[in-house]
Amino acid sequence: MQSTAGTAIRSLDVERIRMDFPILQTQVNGFPLVYLDNGATSQKPRSVLQTLERYYTTINSNVHRGVHHLSQEATDAYEAARRTVAHFIHAAGPQEIIFTRGTTEGINLVASSLGRSRLSPKDTVLITAMEHHSNIVPWQMICEETGARLKIIPILDRGDLDLEAARRVLEEKPGILAITQVSNTLGTINPVKQIIAWAHQAGALVLVDAAQSIQHLHPDVQDLDCDFLAFSGHKVFGPTGIGVLYGKEKFLDAMPPWQGGGDMIRTVTFDKTTYNDLPYKFEAGTPHIAGAIGLGAALDYLQGLDPASVLACEGQLLAYATGKLSRIPGLRIYGTAPQKASVISFNIGKLHPYDVGVILDQAGIAVRTGHHCTQPLMDFYGIPGTVRASMAFYNNFNDVDRLCQGVEKAISMLN
Amino acid sequence: MTINETQDELISEFEMFGDWMEKYEYIIQLGKEVPVIEEAYRREENLIRGCQAKVWLHAELADGLVKFTADSDALITKGLVSMVVKVLSGHPAARIAEADLYFIDRIGLKEHLSATRSNGLVSMVRQMKFYAMAFASEQTLPKS
Numbered sequence: 001m002q003s004t005a006g007t008a009i010r011s012l013d014v015e016r017i018r019m020d021f022p023i024l025q026t027q028v029n030g031f032p033l034v035y036l037d038n039g040a041t042s043q044k045p046r047s048v049l050q051t052l053e054r055y056y057t058t059i060n061s062n063v064h065r066g067v068h069h070l071s072q073e074a075t076d077a078y079e080a081a082r083r084t085v086a087h088f089i090h091a092a093g094p095q096e097i098i099f100t101r102g103t104t105e106g107i108n109l110v111a112s113s114l115g116r117s118r119l120s121p122k123d124t125v126l127i128t129a130m131e132h133h134s135n136i137v138p139w140q141m142i143c144e145e146t147g148a149r150l151k152i153i154p155i156l157d158r159g160d161l162d163l164e165a166a167r168r169v170l171e172e173k174p175g176i177l178a179i180t181q182v183s184n185t186l187g188t189i190n191p192v193k194q195i196i197a198w199a200h201q202a203g204a205l206v207l208v209d210a211a212q213s214i215q216h217l218h219p220d221v222q223d224l225d226c227d228f229l230a231f232s233g234h235k236v237f238g239p240t241g242i243g244v245l246y247g248k249e250k251f252l253d254a255m256p257p258w259q260g261g262g263d264m265i266r267t268v269t270f271d272k273t274t275y276n277d278l279p280y281k282f283e284a285g286t287p288h289i290a291g292a293i294g295l296g297a298a299l300d301y302l303q304g305l306d307p308a309s310v311l312a313c314e315g316q317l318l319a320y321a322t323g324k325l326s327r328i329p330g331l332r333i334y335g336t337a338p339q340k341a342s343v344i345s346f347n348i349g350k351l352h353p354y355d356v357g358v359i360l361d362q363a364g365i366a367v368r369t370g371h372h373c374t375q376p377l378m379d380f381y382g383i384p385g386t387v388r389a390s391m392a393f394y395n396n397f398n399d400v401d402r403l404c405q406g407v408e409k410a411i412s413m414l415n
Numbered sequence: 416m417t418i419n420e421t422q423d424e425l426i427s428e429f430e431m432f433g434d435w436m437e438k439y440e441y442i443i444q445l446g447k448e449v450p451v452i453e454e455a456y457r458r459e460e461n462l463i464r465g466c467q468a469k470v471w472l473h474a475e476l477a478d479g480l481v482k483f484t485a486d487s488d489a490l491i492t493k494g495l496v497s498m499v500v501k502v503l504s505g506h507p508a509a510r511i512a513e514a515d516l517y518f519i520d521r522i523g524l525k526e527h528l529s530a531t532r533s534n535g536l537v538s539m540v541r542q543m544k545f546y547a548m549a550f551a552s553e554q555t556l557p558k559s
Contacts, residue, residue, distance in 0.1 A: 029435065352489035354467040355443075362435045370467045384488070385467060413440055414490055 012309040014396050020045040020301075021394055031364025034402045039184050039343055039390030040368050041234045042215055044298070048238060051297035055290045063289055064263060064280075078289050081296030082279070085244055088299045089229065090220040095278040096252065098245040099292050103211040104134040106230030106245030107178070109282060110207050111138035113255040114176065114228075118205070121147030123175040126204065128153040128161055128190070129380060130183040133373040135209045139178060148175065155380065159186040159335035166195060170202040177206045181213035185372040185388065186335025187318075187343030189217070193224050200225070205251065211235055215392065216314060216341045218307055221246050233291060238298035242291030245282070252278050259284040310393045314342040317391045321400045328407060334386055342395075345372075345386040348407065351414050353385045359410035360387075365403055418510060421502045422518035429522035438523070442494035451497050452486035463538045468492040470535035474546040481508050481550055483543060487535065495524065495536055503543055511547035516540060 018024050021043045026033050035043060055077065061070035063078050082094045091097055100106045119125065125139045129152050143150045151174065153166045170177075177199045181192050196206045207228040210219050214231040221229050228251070233242040247255075257264055257275050261284035266274040275281045302310075321344055325331055330349040347353060357369035370385040371378045378385060389403055416424070432438045452461075456473035463470045468489035475482050483504040487493035502518065503511050519525060 352468065354489040355491045358491050359439065362439065384469075409436075413436065413443055 012305070012313040012393060014313065014394065017305075018394050018396070020047070022046060022049070024394060028364040028366070029362055031402075034365040034399045034406075036389040036391060036395065036399060036403060037366045037368050038215070038392040038395075039212060039235075039372075039388060041240065042237045042392055043394070044237055044239070044294075045301045047301050048294050048297045052239065052290055052294045055293050060290075062286055074289055077293045077296075078287070081292045084296040084299050088218070088303065089244075089246055090222045091246055092222070092249065096246055096249050098247070098252070098279045098282045099287050100230070100243040100245050101241055101288070102232040102234070102243035103209060103230045104138075104232075104243075106228075106243055107135055107207065107209065108138045109245055109258045110228050110230070110247070111142045111178075113258045113282075114205070114251070115139075115142035115146060115148075117254075117256060118175050119143070119146040119148040123148040124151050124172060125149070126151050126153060126169055126174040126177045126199075128179055129155045130159070130161075130186060130188065130374065130377050131178070131180055132184050132209065132211065133375070134211075135178050135180060136376070139176075152376075153179075155188075155377075158337055159183065159188045160337035160339075161188075161190055161195075163191070163195075167198060170198050170204070173202050174199075174204045177204045178209065179206065180209040180211070181219060182216065182341045182343075183335065183374075183377075184212045184343070185345050185374045185377055185386065186337065187340040187345070187390075188335055188337040189213070189339040189341055191339075192226070196225055212341065212343070215302075216311070218302075227251055233295035233298065236295070236298055237301060238295035239288075239291045242288045242295050244295075249278060252282070257281050257284070261285045263287070305393070313393050314391060317395055317397070317400065318342040318344070320397055321389065321391065321403070324400060324404050325407070328404065328411070330411070331407070334381055334383075342391040343388065344390075345388045347383060347386055348411055349415075351410070353387045355414050356387050356407070356410045359413055360403070360406045363402070363406045363409060365406045367403070418502055418506055418514045422516070422521075425498060425502070425518050426521045439491065442498075442524075443490050444494070445497045446487075446490035446492070446494035448497070451493075451500060452484040456484060457486055463535050463542055468535050470496060470539050472539055472542055474543070474550075476508070476550050476553075479507060480505050481511055481547055483546075485539065492535060495519075496539060499536070499540060499543070503547075508547045508550035512544055512551050514544075 023043050059070055059073040061074040063075040082097045085097045086094045125143055125148055127139055139150055151169055153169060154162045156162050179192060182189050192208055199206045205227040208226040210229050210231040213219055214236045227248050229246040231244055234240040264276050264281050264284040266276050331346055334345040353369040357367060360367055368388045372388060452471050452473055457471050461471045461473050463472055468487050470487045472485045483500045485496045485500050487496050
């Protein structure tokens with residue numbers, strides 16, 4: 001078993017929690033796995049894995065149109081998962097929860113459907129300089145199609161938004177603001193609630209990219225007052241291939257369907273098709289039923305943990321790792337905003353992040369290296385990429401110690 | 416030495432290494448040696464885009480043999496690249512085009528050829544084969 005360091009994290013029994021995640025017991029390259037790539041995807045608790053198996057072994061069936069027993073069971077479980085999601089993010093109701101493939105699909109849905117009906121050549125779409133490519137490219141595409149302009153809120157050197165500049169560009173009355181709540185590369189937590197209020201005053205609709213914040217901050221859509229929010233199941237301890245788009249009912253209702261097909265229709269004739277009600281209007285084709293039910297199980301698991309303890313535990317990990325990494329000569333941390341999620345991006349002198357990542361991998365440590373799908377952000381710092389360690393509540397101090405030992409090893413081998 | 420003789424030599428060299436660190440220290444050492452490409456060829460049009468590490472590759476035909484030079488901005492990639500260059504460079508185009516690069520797998524570095532590595536090595540090997548095929552089709556080949 002790992003050192004007792006993990007149990008030193010107060011008020012969350014990390015060692016017991018680690019036992020809930022079978023993959024954390026595996027060996028990689030002869031070493032116990034140190035998994036610090038939670039920003040890319042999170043590991044799954046046993047309850048999610050069991051839910052998936054139970055679904056396929058006991059109720060697998062297509063939803064919504066089946067009259068038979070299994071189809072009703074599957075439909076009930078699928079719709080219960082939708083209610084779990086609605087409850088988790090404090091949506092007004094399950095009709096505001098659309099199951100997607102992931103964050104990217106949710107953003108594309110809004111960009112296409114809302115963008116096409118709302119944007120014209122005199123309009124502006126506003127994003128920030130720290131967005132993931134998934135929250136840049138869909139807007140570039142819809143701007144190209146509608147003639148709208150894309151404008152960028154700049155960031156400051158330590159990796160937080162230039163709020164003065166944000167206020168200035170919001171005065172230009174953009175049609176849509178799309179903003180990440182937590183930067184996947186830097187870990188910066190953006191003051192989205194404040195910015196949403198400003199954006200609403202300026203008449204903009206706001207989409208929040210919650211891909212990175214969902215597992216750390218448990219966003220409350222009514223408190224934030226965002227108009228749309230998108231996240232991925234796999235980043236919040238659920239299965240891959242399932243995601244959620246939240247939208248305020250009045251906006252989703254007014255938006256035209258995005259994809260056509262089964263389930264999203266009410267009646268079809270060759271002359272005219274009428275569309276189904278929310279949320280089915282936006283769920284064309286057979287959905288990822290098992291994935292949605294698995295996501296529900298993941299959120300149930302998370303709700304079984306005390307959110308304040310989880311946040312405190314991640315905060316302690318971040319502080320410990322930041323302190324320890326900072327003492328390594330030549331190591332520079334990118335992203336030093338005062339409000340950060342447990343994500344640390346760094347480089348060491350002139351060492352290529354790829355080389356560092358390969359050495360860490362040999363030592364059984366999983367980190368991400370490269371541009372993290374944020375090339376404009378890399379251009380801002382003038383670097384090709386970083387090494388990124390992203391931590392979850394199941395990481396412990398021993399994981400951070402192993403990371404630091406691995407980094408020291410990489411430095412001695414590569415210099 | 417033939418392509419396969421060079422590969423076999425590399426394989427027996429790697430058999431002497433006790434653990435992953437010795438193996439990677441050797442590769443890193445190869446990567447630290449003087450650039451294997453002339454500065455003039457370290458330019459945009461010779462760049463093979465991997466996801467993370469940049470790889471430059473230049474090929475030329477001299478006296479019926481293909482000469483490769485290459486470089487990378489990452490040391491480990493550069494070490495791997497220089498091994499591939501050592502194996503394939505200086506051979507007739509037709510031999511390179513048909514070569515089976517088995518040494519990477521045999522020295523336990525197969526993961527560097529997987530798609531997820533995105534280190535440019537896979538693209539570089541493919542590009543080397545394309546050069547060889549192009550040169551081979553230009554040449555009047557002796558009967559093989």
